[in-house]
Amino acid sequence: MANKLKSKKKPLPDPVDLRPEKEEKVEVRSVLRDERTHKISGALLLLLSVFLFIAFTSYLFTWQEDQDKVFQGTSRFLFGDDIRVANLLGRLGAWVSHFFFFKGFGLASFFLCSIFFMAGANLLFGKKVFRLWRNLRYVLVGLLYFSVAFAFFSGKSAFPWGGAVGNMISEWMSSFLGKIGTGALLLLGGVAYFIWRFNPVFEVPKMPALPVRNKERNPEPVPDPTVDDADEPKLFIEETPRNKRNNLKKETGPVVPPPEIISPESIPLQMIEREDFQEPENTIPPFAEPEVPVIVPVQEVPLPPLKPAIPQADLELEIKEVTPEETPDGEVHEDLPPYEPTLDLRDYRFPSMDLLETHGSEKIVQDPAELEANKNQIINTLKNYDIQIQKIFATVGPTVTLYEIVPAAGVRISRIKNLEDDIALSLAALGIRIIAPIPGKGTIGIEVPNVKKTVVSMKTLLTADKFQHSNFSLPIAIGKKIDNENFIVDLAAMPHLLMAGATGQGKSVGLNAILVSLLYKKHPSQLKFVLVDPKKVELSIYRTIEKHFLAKLPGEEEAIITDTKKVVHTLNALCIEMDNRYDLLKEAGTRNIREYNEKFVKRRLNPQKGHQFLPFMVLVIDEFADLIMTAGKEVEMPIARLAQLARAVGIHLIIATQRPSVNIITGTIKANFPARIAFKVSSKIDSRTILDAGGAEQLIGKGDMLISYNGELTRLQCAFVDTPEVESVTDFIGRQRGYPQAFLLPEYVDEKEMEGKDFDLNDKDPLFGDAARLIVQNQIGSTSLLQRRMKLGYNRAGRLMDQLEQAGVVGPNLGSKAREVIIKTEAELDEYLTQIP
Numbered sequence: 157m158a159n160k161l162k163s164k165k166k167p168l169p170d171p172v173d174l175r176p177e178k179e180e181k182v183e184v185r186s187v188l189r190d191e192r193t194h195k196i197s198g199a200l201l202l203l204l205s206v207f208l209f210i211a212f213t214s215y216l217f218t219w220q221e222d223q224d225k226v227f228q229g230t231s232r233f234l235f236g237d238d239i240r241v242a243n244l245l246g247r248l249g250a251w252v253s254h255f256f257f258f259k260g261f262g263l264a265s266f267f268l269c270s271i272f273f274m275a276g277a278n279l280l281f282g283k284k285v286f287r288l289w290r291n292l293r294y295v296l297v298g299l300l301y302f303s304v305a306f307a308f309f310s311g312k313s314a315f316p317w318g319g320a321v322g323n324m325i326s327e328w329m330s331s332f333l334g335k336i337g338t339g340a341l342l343l344l345g346g347v348a349y350f351i352w353r354f355n356p357v358f359e360v361p362k363m364p365a366l367p368v369r370n371k372e373r374n375p376e377p378v379p380d381p382t383v384d385d386a387d388e389p390k391l392f393i394e395e396t397p398r399n400k401r402n403n404l405k406k407e408t409g410p411v412v413p414p415p416e417i418i419s420p421e422s423i424p425l426q427m428i429e430r431e432d433f434q435e436p437e438n439t440i441p442p443f444a445e446p447e448v449p450v451i452v453p454v455q456e457v458p459l460p461p462l463k464p465a466i467p468q469a470d471l472e473l474e475i476k477e478v479t480p481e482e483t484p485d486g487e488v489h490e491d492l493p494p495y496e497p498t499l500d501l502r503d504y505r506f507p508s509m510d511l512l513e514t515h516g517s518e519k520i521v522q523d524p525a526e527l528e529a530n531k532n533q534i535i536n537t538l539k540n541y542d543i544q545i546q547k548i549f550a551t552v553g554p555t556v557t558l559y560e561i562v563p564a565a566g567v568r569i570s571r572i573k574n575l576e577d578d579i580a581l582s583l584a585a586l587g588i589r590i591i592a593p594i595p596g597k598g599t600i601g602i603e604v605p606n607v608k609k610t611v612v613s614m615k616t617l618l619t620a621d622k623f624q625h626s627n628f629s630l631p632i633a634i635g636k637k638i639d640n641e642n643f644i645v646d647l648a649a650m651p652h653l654l655m656a657g658a659t660g661q662g663k664s665v666g667l668n669a670i671l672v673s674l675l676y677k678k679h680p681s682q683l684k685f686v687l688v689d690p691k692k693v694e695l696s697i698y699r700t701i702e703k704h705f706l707a708k709l710p711g712e713e714e715a716i717i718t719d720t721k722k723v724v725h726t727l728n729a730l731c732i733e734m735d736n737r738y739d740l741l742k743e744a745g746t747r748n749i750r751e752y753n754e755k756f757v758k759r760r761l762n763p764q765k766g767h768q769f770l771p772f773m774v775l776v777i778d779e780f781a782d783l784i785m786t787a788g789k790e791v792e793m794p795i796a797r798l799a800q801l802a803r804a805v806g807i808h809l810i811i812a813t814q815r816p817s818v819n820i821i822t823g824t825i826k827a828n829f830p831a832r833i834a835f836k837v838s839s840k841i842d843s844r845t846i847l848d849a850g851g852a853e854q855l856i857g858k859g860d861m862l863i864s865y866n867g868e869l870t871r872l873q874c875a876f877v878d879t880p881e882v883e884s885v886t887d888f889i890g891r892q893r894g895y896p897q898a899f900l901l902p903e904y905v906d907e908k909e910m911e912g913k914d915f916d917l918n919d920k921d922p923l924f925g926d927a928a929r930l931i932v933q934n935q936i937g938s939t940s941l942l943q944r945r946m947k948l949g950y951n952r953a954g955r956l957m958d959q960l961e962q963a964g965v966v967g968p969n970l971g972s973k974a975r976e977v978i979i980k981t982e983a984e985l986d987e988y989l990t991q992i993p
């Protein structure tokens with residue numbers, strides 16, 4: 157047995173094979189990357205530059221005295237303690253200065269101090285204080301040029317003006333070109349260097365103007381075609397964080413000369429370069445209800461009159477503080493843990509990112525030749541119209557490149573603006589949009605489509621920090637801006653969105669992008685969609701999430717509404733939901749859904765009194781034109797009411813249409829949809845209808861879009877999410893346990909259908925008595941009086957008025973006039989009220 161055990165024992169390792177115990181390794185790379193290493197190196201470089209500067213300056217005055225001693229030999233000089241020198245920085249200062257001045261570049265050696273200084277400052281401060289690589293070129297060329305020029309022009313002076321390098325080159329040039337040739341070349345080189353470095357503006361002195369008689373006699377000056385291109389503006393590629401990451405700078409190397417002057421114009425663009433760019437927090441001004449005309453009902457169509465625009469301020473509710481003592485049953489429930497709505501479906505798992513795909517390489521590929529060709533074409537085109545430019549910058553986006561030009565002094569921007577169409581025609585590329593001037597910048601923008609376009613994947617936007625860590629109520633990732641910044645906004649702040657574009661330009665993809673963003677961020681208890689899809693196919697993909705995220709009318713089989721009649725019912729039901737929510741908010745003494753839900757979560761509202769956690773509701777209509785054509789005002793009016801009022805109660809609208817004509821997107825609709833998206837449209841008129849500005853007709857399709865939001869017009873490349881991706885997200889959600897049924901909207905009864913039906917006095921509205929008293933006190937039988945004074949929704953006020961009619965308090969409807977009030981005094985009313993149940 158012992159033998160057996162022995163035989164199983166592992167043989168001892170050969171001592172030769174034994175490795176030394178692992179030592180803890182200090183990663184050289186991580187040391188090099190360490191911020192502290194950078195700072196220390198920066199400080200050393202700064203010290204070095206100061207050392208050189210002092211030594212060089214001192215050398216100018218002490219060189220004669222120290223030179224003999226230096227010639228005694230380096231080691232003797234440096235380490236010979238008996239040697240005394242005059243240089244302020246001792247033997248080392250004298251030796252280093254001698255080395256650079258005598259053996260190197262002479263006076264031009266001062267350039268070296270600046271390089272060490274710039275590199276040191278950048279490292280020490282950890283950011284680009286100076287543009288090092290750009291300046292390095294100036295310094296190296298300057299070092300060489302000035303050493304030669306000083307050597308040549310100083311003649312046989314004993315002071316090493318040009319150093320050994322300058323002397324050698326100048327002697328060779330003199331023997332090759334002769335003294336005169338070398339002198340001329342050096343002078344020319346000096347001028348060229350100065351222009352390259354400082355790009356001065358040369359102005360021809362103006363002749364006194366002749367009195368102008370007429371245009372024919374004094375035509376505008378024709379540009380001289382023989383004018384040299386030497387001062388042709390150079391192209392600067394904007395280094396957006398994304399461009400940087402993609403080494404675009406490297407790829408486009410030859411096209412990126414340094415800017416000659418850091419002009420004030422370039423400052424805003426430099427801001428784009430900041431790596432630490434912080435997305436501005438939502439800076440939307442407080443929502444102001446747009447003015448909506450009061451629509452007086454036409455006699456033949458007895459539709460309910462549109463509720464007049466009620467400014468948001470007027471909607472403020474009287475705040476009645478509900479103290480804990482006043483809630484449930486009079487007991488304080490502060491001791492209970494806060495209400496957690498997500499516990500309804502506590503096992504719910506949010507869709508994971510791997511359900512989405514990455515489309516294409518996501519790398520922005522920009523061909524330097526393409527950039528150069530576009531630059532030349534822009535410059536030449538502008539030259540044809542006698543517009544000279546100073547500088548040109550390029551920002552490469554996913555679909556288009558923005559060329560920003562700084563016109564030469566004296567060129568009026570209005571002239572460029574007037575020539576907009578001609579310039580676009582001359583550039584002759586599809587999708588050119590001219591922005592003259594770019595708001596807030598004073599430059600002119602020309603957007604030119606890229607030959608190779610980059611698809612912006614939804615996945616990229618959703619995985620971005622800005623989306624992941626957003627604290628928006630309803631964050632939606634729409635796309636990427638031209639500088640590759642992610643465009644992520646809060647739908648709740650928009651608060652409604654109108655989306656239009658010709659067929660096949662990316663609307664459905666855009667809608668899916670918005671819906672998918674919300675699905676990735678919201679729990680089913682926090683959000684419900686009301687989906688209207690007259691085309692019957694676009695939104696059907698979402699039917700699997702009915703029990704999680706969809707809302708529908710009671711008794712309906714399908715949650716996604718495709719029938720126009722049902723759309724009218726649904727919209728009216730949403731209006732009732734809105735009115736009910738306002739009632740709840742009023743009772744709770746809160747102003748908006750956020751305050752209400754906060755109070756509910758803190759268990760300060762009694763569920764037995766009808767209070768409940770209110771999910772956000774998003775109404776999506778995929779083809780609005782179809783609805784307006786078939787149902788007209790019946791659809792327009794509830795939409796206008798919702799758009800005017802529903803924001804505070806958490807109901808938001810997204811309306812898409814293929815036909816952006818004025819009879820579809822009416823003034824009423826437009827006034828209530830401050831945020832609008834335009835994909836490519838077929839005409840400038842359509843673009844104006846949607847955005848109140850041209851430009852959407854110049855887009856290039858496939859998700860290229862303009863968004864008018866917060867008073868700004870921004871070009872975006874819409875995020876792409878393919879149908880199979882949406883399907884996998886909805887399937888993922890649909891497979892999980894949901895609510896027993898879709899969220900039920902309130903029942904809506906068509907007023908016309910109800911006409912003539914008897915009213916049961918036992919079933920009267922709880923506000924019946926108050927309403928009757930208000931009408932009798934004022935002796936005006938008006939529904940809008942009830943709405944205004946009792947702060948009721950239109951439907952509820954209308955129902956109350958019908959009940960008052962049935963009960964004999966007021967007379968029948970008189971169209972636009974107020975109803976007759978039958979009961980004349982409050983005493984009469986009191987007596988009457990005691991008689992009914």
Ligand SMILES: Nc1ncnc2c1ncn2[C@@H]1O[C@H](COP(=O)(O)OP(=O)(O)OP(=O)(O)O)[C@@H](O)[C@H]1O
Pocket residue numbers: 611612657658659660661662663664665666814858859860873874875876877
């Ligand atoms: N953001 C995008 N990125 C890349 N390609 C896109 C994008 N949006 C749309 N496309 C391309 O354009 C095609 C049409 O898009 P989409 O179906 O969204 O158009 P639409 O405007 O909804 O058309 P219709 O009104 O006829 O339904 C897509 O199949 C896709 O190939």
